Amino acid sequence: MLSVEDVSLYYGSSRALRGVSVTAAAGEVTCVLGRNGVGKSSLLRAITGQRPISGGRITLEGKEIDGLRPYDRAALGVAYVPQGREIFPLLTVKENLETGFAPLKRKDRSIPEDVFDLFPVLKSMLGRRGGDLSGGQQQQLAIGRALVTRPKLLVLDEPTEGIQPSIIKDIGRAIRYLRDKGTMAIVLVEQYFDFAQELADRFIVMERGEVVESGDAKALEGDDVRQRLHF
Amino acid sequence: EETIKIGILHSLSGTMAISETTLKDAMLMLIEEQNKKGGVLGKKLEPVVVDPASNWPLFAEKARELISNQKVAVVFGCWTSVSRKSVLPVFKELDSVLFYPVQYEGEESERNVFYTGAAPNQQAIPAVDYLMKEEGVQRWVLAGTDYVYPRTTNKILEAYLKDKGVAQEDILINYTPFGHSDWQTIVSDIKKFGSTGKKTAVVSTINGDANVPFYKELGNQGIKATDIPVVAFSVGEEELAGIDTKPLVGHLAAWNYFQSVDTPDNKAFIEKWQAFTKNPKRVTNDPMEAHYIGFNMWVKAAEKAGSVEPDKVIDALPGIEQANLTGGVSKMLPNHHITKPVLIGEIKDDGQFDVVEKTDDLVPGDAWSDFLPGSKDLEADWVAKKCGNFNTKTGKCGGQGS
Amino acid sequence: MRLIGLRGATLGLLIAIATLLGGPASPASADPVDDALARFAADKYDETDKAIEGLVAASAQNGQAIFEAMSAGRLLYDPESKTVLIKDAGGALVLAKTGDPAPQALAAKPLKTVRLNNRVRRSLEAASGAFALQAPDPQKRIGAARAIFKTREPTALPAIEAALAKEKDASAKQALEAAKAAIILARQDAPEADRIAAADIVAAVGDQDALAALRTLPANTPPAVKQAAEAGVASIERWLGVANVVQDVTYGVSLGSVLLLAAIGLAITFGVMGVINMAHGEMVMIGAYATFLTQGFIRDYVPALSGASLILAIPVAFLVAGAVGVLIERTVIRFLYGRPLETLLATWGVSLILQQAVRSVFGPTNREVQTPEWLQGSVSFLGVSLTWNRIAIVLFAMAVFFALMLLLKRTSLGLRVRAVTQNRRMAASMGIRTPWVDAMTFGLGSGVAGIAGVALSQIDNVSPNLGQSYIIDSFLVVVFGGVGNLWGTLVGALSIGVANKLLEPFAGAVLGKIILLVAIILFIQKKPRGLFALKGRAVEA
Amino acid sequence: MAIGGLTTNALLYLDNVSVTFDGFRALNALSLSIDAQEMRAIIGPNGAGKTTMMDVITGKTRPNQGVAVFEASHDLTKLDEASIAELGIGRKFQTPTVFEMHTVEDNILLALKTDRRPFPTLFSKRTKAEKERIDALLERVRLTGSRDRKAGELSHGQKQWLEIGMLLAQEPKLLLVDEPAAGMTDQETADTADLLREIAKTASVVVVEHDMVFVRDLGVKVTCLHEGSVLAEGSLDAVSTNERVVEVYLGR
Amino acid sequence: MSRYRFLDGAGMIFLAVVLAMAALIPASNLLLPPDSWLHVPDHMVPLLGKYLAFAMLALALDLVWGYCGILSLGHGAFFALGGYAMGMYLMRQIGPRGVYGNPVLPDFMVFLNWTELPWFWLGFDHFWFALLMVVLVPGALAFCFGWLAFRSRVTGVYLSIITQALTFALMLAFFRNDMGFGGNNGLTDFKDILGFPVQAQGTRAALFALTAFALAGSYLLSRWVVTSKLGKVVVAIRDAESRSRFIGYRVEHYKLVVFTLSAMLAGIAGALYVPQVGIINPSEFAPANSIEAVIWVAVGGRGTLVGAALGAFLVNAGKTWFTGVLPSMWLFALGGLFVLTTLLLPKGVVGLITDLFGIRRKSELPAPTAPAAPAKAAPAE
Numbered sequence A: 001m002l003s004v005e006d007v008s009l010y011y012g013s014s015r016a017l018r019g020v021s022v023t024a025a026a027g028e029v030t031c032v033l034g035r036n037g038v039g040k041s042s043l044l045r046a047i048t049g050q051r052p053i054s055g056g057r058i059t060l061e062g063k064e065i066d067g068l069r070p071y072d073r074a075a076l077g078v079a080y081v082p083q084g085r086e087i088f089p090l091l092t093v094k095e096n097l098e099t100g101f102a103p104l105k106r107k108d109r110s111i112p113e114d115v116f117d118l119f120p121v122l123k124s125m126l127g128r129r130g131g132d133l134s135g136g137q138q139q140q141l142a143i144g145r146a147l148v149t150r151p152k153l154l155v156l157d158e159p160t161e162g163i164q165p166s167i168i169k170d171i172g173r174a175i176r177y178l179r180d181k182g183t184m185a186i187v188l189v190e191q192y193f194d195f196a197q198e199l200a201d202r203f204i205v206m207e208r209g210e211v212v213e214s215g216d217a218k219a220l221e222g223d224d225v226r227q228r229l230h231f
Numbered sequence B: 001e002e003t004i005k006i007g008i009l010h011s012l013s014g015t016m017a018i019s020e021t022t023l024k025d026a027m028l029m030l031i032e033e034q035n036k037k038g039g040v041l042g043k044k045l046e047p048v049v050v051d052p053a054s055n056w057p058l059f060a061e062k063a064r065e066l067i068s069n070q071k072v073a074v075v076f077g078c079w080t081s082v083s084r085k086s087v088l089p090v091f092k093e094l095d096s097v098l099f100y101p102v103q104y105e106g107e108e109s110e111r112n113v114f115y116t117g118a119a120p121n122q123q124a125i126p127a128v129d130y131l132m133k134e135e136g137v138q139r140w141v142l143a144g145t146d147y148v149y150p151r152t153t154n155k156i157l158e159a160y161l162k163d164k165g166v167a168q169e170d171i172l173i174n175y176t177p178f179g180h181s182d183w184q185t186i187v188s189d190i191k192k193f194g195s196t197g198k199k200t201a202v203v204s205t206i207n208g209d210a211n212v213p214f215y216k217e218l219g220n221q222g223i224k225a226t227d228i229p230v231v232a233f234s235v236g237e238e239e240l241a242g243i244d245t246k247p248l249v250g251h252l253a254a255w256n257y258f259q260s261v262d263t264p265d266n267k268a269f270i271e272k273w274q275a276f277t278k279n280p281k282r283v284t285n286d287p288m289e290a291h292y293i294g295f296n297m298w299v300k301a302a303e304k305a306g307s308v309e310p311d312k313v314i315d316a317l318p319g320i321e322q323a324n325l326t327g328g329v330s331k332m333l334p335n336h337h338i339t340k341p342v343l344i345g346e347i348k349d350d351g352q353f354d355v356v357e358k359t360d361d362l363v364p365g366d367a368w369s370d371f372l373p374g375s376k377d378l379e380a381d382w383v384a385k386k387c388g389n390f391n392t393k394t395g396k397c398g399g400q401g402s
Numbered sequence C: 001m002r003l004i005g006l007r008g009a010t011l012g013l014l015i016a017i018a019t020l021l022g023g024p025a026s027p028a029s030a031d032p033v034d035d036a037l038a039r040f041a042a043d044k045y046d047e048t049d050k051a052i053e054g055l056v057a058a059s060a061q062n063g064q065a066i067f068e069a070m071s072a073g074r075l076l077y078d079p080e081s082k083t084v085l086i087k088d089a090g091g092a093l094v095l096a097k098t099g100d101p102a103p104q105a106l107a108a109k110p111l112k113t114v115r116l117n118n119r120v121r122r123s124l125e126a127a128s129g130a131f132a133l134q135a136p137d138p139q140k141r142i143g144a145a146r147a148i149f150k151t152r153e154p155t156a157l158p159a160i161e162a163a164l165a166k167e168k169d170a171s172a173k174q175a176l177e178a179a180k181a182a183i184i185l186a187r188q189d190a191p192e193a194d195r196i197a198a199a200d201i202v203a204a205v206g207d208q209d210a211l212a213a214l215r216t217l218p219a220n221t222p223p224a225v226k227q228a229a230e231a232g233v234a235s236i237e238r239w240l241g242v243a244n245v246v247q248d249v250t251y252g253v254s255l256g257s258v259l260l261l262a263a264i265g266l267a268i269t270f271g272v273m274g275v276i277n278m279a280h281g282e283m284v285m286i287g288a289y290a291t292f293l294t295q296g297f298i299r300d301y302v303p304a305l306s307g308a309s310l311i312l313a314i315p316v317a318f319l320v321a322g323a324v325g326v327l328i329e330r331t332v333i334r335f336l337y338g339r340p341l342e343t344l345l346a347t348w349g350v351s352l353i354l355q356q357a358v359r360s361v362f363g364p365t366n367r368e369v370q371t372p373e374w375l376q377g378s379v380s381f382l383g384v385s386l387t388w389n390r391i392a393i394v395l396f397a398m399a400v401f402f403a404l405m406l407l408l409k410r411t412s413l414g415l416r417v418r419a420v421t422q423n424r425r426m427a428a429s430m431g432i433r434t435p436w437v438d439a440m441t442f443g444l445g446s447g448v449a450g451i452a453g454v455a456l457s458q459i460d461n462v463s464p465n466l467g468q469s470y471i472i473d474s475f476l477v478v479v480f481g482g483v484g485n486l487w488g489t490l491v492g493a494l495s496i497g498v499a500n501k502l503l504e505p506f507a508g509a510v511l512g513k514i515i516l517l518v519a520i521i522l523f524i525q526k527k528p529r530g531l532f533a534l535k536g537r538a539v540e541a
Numbered sequence D: 001m002a003i004g005g006l007t008t009n010a011l012l013y014l015d016n017v018s019v020t021f022d023g024f025r026a027l028n029a030l031s032l033s034i035d036a037q038e039m040r041a042i043i044g045p046n047g048a049g050k051t052t053m054m055d056v057i058t059g060k061t062r063p064n065q066g067v068a069v070f071e072a073s074h075d076l077t078k079l080d081e082a083s084i085a086e087l088g089i090g091r092k093f094q095t096p097t098v099f100e101m102h103t104v105e106d107n108i109l110l111a112l113k114t115d116r117r118p119f120p121t122l123f124s125k126r127t128k129a130e131k132e133r134i135d136a137l138l139e140r141v142r143l144t145g146s147r148d149r150k151a152g153e154l155s156h157g158q159k160q161w162l163e164i165g166m167l168l169a170q171e172p173k174l175l176l177v178d179e180p181a182a183g184m185t186d187q188e189t190a191d192t193a194d195l196l197r198e199i200a201k202t203a204s205v206v207v208v209e210h211d212m213v214f215v216r217d218l219g220v221k222v223t224c225l226h227e228g229s230v231l232a233e234g235s236l237d238a239v240s241t242n243e244r245v246v247e248v249y250l251g252r
Numbered sequence E: 001m002s003r004y005r006f007l008d009g010a011g012m013i014f015l016a017v018v019l020a021m022a023a024l025i026p027a028s029n030l031l032l033p034p035d036s037w038l039h040v041p042d043h044m045v046p047l048l049g050k051y052l053a054f055a056m057l058a059l060a061l062d063l064v065w066g067y068c069g070i071l072s073l074g075h076g077a078f079f080a081l082g083g084y085a086m087g088m089y090l091m092r093q094i095g096p097r098g099v100y101g102n103p104v105l106p107d108f109m110v111f112l113n114w115t116e117l118p119w120f121w122l123g124f125d126h127f128w129f130a131l132l133m134v135v136l137v138p139g140a141l142a143f144c145f146g147w148l149a150f151r152s153r154v155t156g157v158y159l160s161i162i163t164q165a166l167t168f169a170l171m172l173a174f175f176r177n178d179m180g181f182g183g184n185n186g187l188t189d190f191k192d193i194l195g196f197p198v199q200a201q202g203t204r205a206a207l208f209a210l211t212a213f214a215l216a217g218s219y220l221l222s223r224w225v226v227t228s229k230l231g232k233v234v235v236a237i238r239d240a241e242s243r244s245r246f247i248g249y250r251v252e253h254y255k256l257v258v259f260t261l262s263a264m265l266a267g268i269a270g271a272l273y274v275p276q277v278g279i280i281n282p283s284e285f286a287p288a289n290s291i292e293a294v295i296w297v298a299v300g301g302r303g304t305l306v307g308a309a310l311g312a313f314l315v316n317a318g319k320t321w322f323t324g325v326l327p328s329m330w331l332f333a334l335g336g337l338f339v340l341t342t343l344l345l346p347k348g349v350v351g352l353i354t355d356l357f358g359i360r361r362k363s364e365l366p367a368p369t370a371p372a373a374p375a376k377a378a379p380a381e
């Protein structure tokens, strides 16, 4: 589904990604692991088009997307749950969800019931302004909002950050549910190792803007990867 | 080839561009005409145009640039009084000549300035006389923009009206800011003031931009000239070009020139102007005539003095005569003001004025008003007394001081 | 004195009317009419005045037509033969006296128009006005009665009474009664009781003219009448005190609507998008010039639509200003998102360029935008008079406001606009085509500013400086109301308008405005984020 | 000392605090007391009011009712943010907020405990002691290598660390730490717990966290908030076996 | 303290240029023969002096805007107040040389029939008093206004717009003839300053040199402030106001200090401006003037001090030049300049210069760096 090949990315003159390659397949969760500041979010920014890349290739279902604008990528089925949630603060919860209608055909413009099944709190707060929600509520909204676009590729940046344990479990269930539908590829950046381990089908570990290890879920069981994440 | 440079100091941008740009064009036309006649003293004239941008300190700066940098022989320019005040010290310091073409508040006479617009006694007082005599006006609204020209003019008029026995309660004075655009309250106040049964008129010294919304409100609130006539001192053909004048027919203006005056000179002037601007509908107005007179006087003075040197021209100018466009001959007086006819016109529905009264003789411009306590003893005479503020009481030059 | 002349004219007129009322006029001898007509050719206002008087006195058969032609500037004379002619609406020349077609020879001569001045115009009005007491249209009769109420001309009494006797229409009857009362009130020889009753009737009219009638009684009026008049004055003044407040508030709403119209486009480009749009005023100006051009085009090519030209100018102004807005957004503003302060610099530059562009193309002077017939004049209710164009502006401002409100709150475009302005990057990732939304939003704000230009062309100068005179007020309104809140803009505009008009009567226009500005500065201390501040952590986020 | 009729030895005492936003009760008659040198962990569902509570303590939000007393003598509900900070209450926000245009080093410098008035600040010179302290703090939060970078260029987690460093620099008596472990790796989380325990030797600490491993690591008394008031309080084991806590917070 | 040097390269160059101007321009104007190509013509001296006064205003504005984040759209008011204080002194120096020859009352008072000098004109015949007022009046107004606004936490555009309302209200007030400041005409026709004729070339040269020194002095003062720890606090406030509060800084006090200082500098600039241009009138309070000052700062480079001064100089020199050579087109040139500056020079002229000459701050990154590569894709920003 998604293939990232040899991608580099700069902030001014500082290089955040150096020849990173990763792939994600439909019906699988690909986990990106790594310590703070190694470039995990930068990789997702490259995939979603929030930041231009300076080298390499990104393709989605064989189609090159690295030259496309974020909204064109969204139209092709890329949905993004950013780190820091980035809720539209003055829009109500309902309106936040409805922003996901933009890339959809008119007939598809409804909020899938899944969203409210996964995050019932959203249903009870439809009329409240997004910015007024608590941190965890916003995180749920951000995931819900991404799902409204019916993505083919769901990109999540630390979605458990600031979320209460029961809902982390719910999110885990949600991700598994989405994966099991088999149509969606999921890229998950996660620091919370146990959570990642539970969900990942495949993973990469990053260090200083490079992929230093990758493999499938089994490899996570050893202490190897855990070690890499320590100082 | 050596030329004589003429400075043109009129705002081409900013709030005053609306009035002053025309004067710049008029000067260009006059200079072109003169060059066709062979120039002055055998030299061609070369206009130097700058844009002081309706910015008063910039006027002074540009004046300095024209005189010291461009070495112009004479400057034609300014519209607002504050712009004139701003450039005055420059003209005095650098000893050059300014022709100022706009009606103003008086209370000034400078050696380096020649005032070709009307002083209050050449505009305001005759207008009030007309209204009293012809329309039997007994109650007066003096409405003006809050600056020195309306303030002074109204002070003079107030004194004059009281002199004529008008009671204080029959005078309403009202000031508004520049560019005032919401006239509802004031127009309705005027209406109230005028509904006591005594014939009421408005004397308007409202300036520039504020006039259009004022007249529109007047028209819409149904104040017709037959009910409460408005006589204006700052509204000419140019200003009316922006208004639908049908509801305003009969309101008045007092000037020293109207485009509609039917004389051969005026006809020729209008034709030349419309040809020059390539616009058969382009109107003429009073300050343009003032520049016409001023420019021709300067040409004559230069020829008389045989030089364009300011000192010589300044000395040569008093006494110079120039036919104006309305059929008389204006003369430069020793006080650097000129004699002018006073015309009262009523607005017609085509945006022109119908002259309803014209003074028989030309009225000499009075630099110092006889109706203000501070200046009634003052007199300007740059020929005999070489003084702009001679005190006839003390017999000394230098204002009221002893 | 002129006043006497005037009286004379009216007097003669009324005698004529009395004759008219008395029965069929006796066939007039040719002489007085010829006499009168000849005076027109003297080209002196005094003589013209007398001519009118003479025509009325002689009940000239063609009088009404002559007067009409005269006020329309279609009464001509031949200076040589002193023949007076009427040029009828079709341009054909007829003899004034008879209405017969004029001989060819006369038509070829250099004819002059009979000139009018205010005094002559007044006589003319009185002359045609007196005829109006008999007019078939009751509105005209009411107008004539009102005029007499105003002048309180005693000689008009018989005519009034005659008219009253025949009058069927209730409101016309009332107007005639009032006019009659006004005359009787001032009459020394009327019985005291009648005069007291008259004072009550006059007082019931309750306007400025009534006040004048009650106040200007002759010196030797009996005390009882005086008392009644004074009571009337007091009651009117009490009412007028209330009416004054009503008037000030009404004017305030009207001023507020102008401010609202001027500000509402800015509420989008600045309030919603965050662009410190110094070129907003120029968008208003472009709208006004678009109106001017539309009117000119319609006048020249489809004169049939002239009455509707202002309405047609609305879409034109919207599209023109909107297109300029889109152009500015695409070429300048789009590079500046996230750098709001820099938009100030760039749009200031754009504003200078637009001003000069308009000045270069249309010249620096005012352009005339006409007020259509149906927007001219004013209505009076309860002693407050409001002009039609102001009423139209109030309604128009409200319509624009609510349409915009609906657009932003109820359509998907509105949602996208708000999403983009709150978080452009995230909006893009949600699939919103941000460049398109930006261009549309800025275009919308500019287009609405252009529409404001259509309205402002009705009350202000159409000149290159038009925009400059509204920009400061517009920002003040948007900020005072609370940035990003359309309701705030509405309430802000109206409250500034009303406060301004309530202050103006006793502080004057200049001081009133100063007080208002200081009040706004102090008010912002209480509400540092405007009248309708958004609250909560959503805002701080 | 008594404020609002209370007598207490607690460093921080909240009594009957309620906060309402447009009719929604974010805090509902919340009462809580923190002793000097106590560390307290606060847990509770998203939206329980944990952050709002911190807002009340730091003067950002004014409660509709109730009092918040610090050191038995200061009513925090009457003071503004700066005065509260001056009293010795420091805060780390849920989403990291640092001075993005300043360097990492200057961020710490600005947070150092010094005279905060404008004129002393204008004339202040950096002392040797200050310099050493900055070095030590940077070392502690592992940002020595980034000391000259602009804080805005840091990654999310690095900003978290920087903010903790700034908090330490203030030497507060009471630290309010909102989700310090969010976005950190397990190792970093453990490290943070160590740091907080160390701080708690000299100051009081209130930590909000959803990471139960971390909370267990801290080994302190736990308060669970729910719908704006205290649902359960005690050791983590006790609280985490509470039926209601499991139901609304931990999940099964 | 290595990274914030009190004077950086640009600052040194700036000071050197300003001080050189202070010495060379008067010298060249007074000493060299007019036909020498090095001679600075008479009319250039007050013109350059005006630019320097504007540069000082821009400097003051940059202090509050660039460093404190307060976008004042009313700084012209402080400039004008300083100017009026100086103008009042100059008016009093006219003495009996006015057109009415009244030894006490300025002409405009005689002409409105005033008989007595209003109380607020008292004392202005003393130079030291006027000088004090030049600083105190703008300072006091800024202090009162700022005290209200900052205490109430009025920020952002709300603050900008009320500063604009302030200057607008002052403009209307000074327009009123009843206020006693000469109405629309303002104060003009000055004769002497400290006994020297204002129109004398020597006085002009001295005023110019004084302005240059004042500019250099204000630059040093501003530079000292922004490089101090207070400067850092102020920048912190600009970028994260509420965060600063939670650390314990009284934001309102800091803003007040900087705002008042800036207003005083603006006042001094106004006082130096007036004798050189020869008029002060209410249009100096016009909101557009204050906006223009903001634009000078933006053109030169906000938050750089040197840039602000440079911007003021460049824009005004451009204006002088354009209004002379392109009298009916110059707005296109100036407007275009503003648009292009914003688009092409986001950091202003100073940003361009530092970029060109590589005077940029070194950026130390933990990861090895490579030269910036061109972006392959250009997503929406």
Ligand SMILES: Nc1ncnc2c1ncn2[C@@H]1O[C@H](COP(=O)(O)OP(=O)(O)OP(=O)(O)O)[C@@H](O)[C@H]1O
Pocket: A011, A012, A014, A015, A016, A034, A035, A036, A037, A038, A039, A040, A041, A042, A043, A083, D152, D153, D154, D155, D156, D157, D158, D183
């Ligand atoms: N806007 C930016 N400007 C400059 N440098 C940046 C920017 N954003 C990130 N960086 C730098 O790029 C590197 C990678 O950052 P990134 O945000 O991708 O890290 P991360 O792996 O997501 O870290 P974390 O787990 O803390 O979120 C870091 O060194 C960071 O300091």
Ligand SMILES: Nc1ncnc2c1ncn2[C@@H]1O[C@H](COP(=O)(O)OP(=O)(O)OP(=O)(O)O)[C@@H](O)[C@H]1O
Pocket: A132, A133, A134, A135, A136, A137, A162, C535, C536, C537, C538, D021, D022, D024, D025, D026, D044, D045, D046, D047, D048, D049, D050, D051, D052, D053, D094
């Ligand atoms: N300004 C506001 N308007 C309306 N509701 C608000 C406002 N501020 C907070 N709330 C609501 O108050 C509740 C408490 O929020 P708070 O941020 O304190 O929760 P929290 O316990 O910190 O949650 P989290 O663990 O998710 O950070 C939430 O439901 C939130 O939506």
Ligand SMILES: NC(N)=O
Pocket: B079, B080, B081, B082, B102, B103, B104, B105, B149
């Ligand atoms: N002199 C004038 N009209 O200002």
Ligand SMILES: [Mg+2]
Pocket: A040, A041, A042, A083, A157, D155, D156, D157
């Ligand atoms: Mg990250």
Ligand SMILES: [Mg+2]
Pocket: A134, A135, A136, D050, D051, D052, D094, D178
């Ligand atoms: Mg929280």
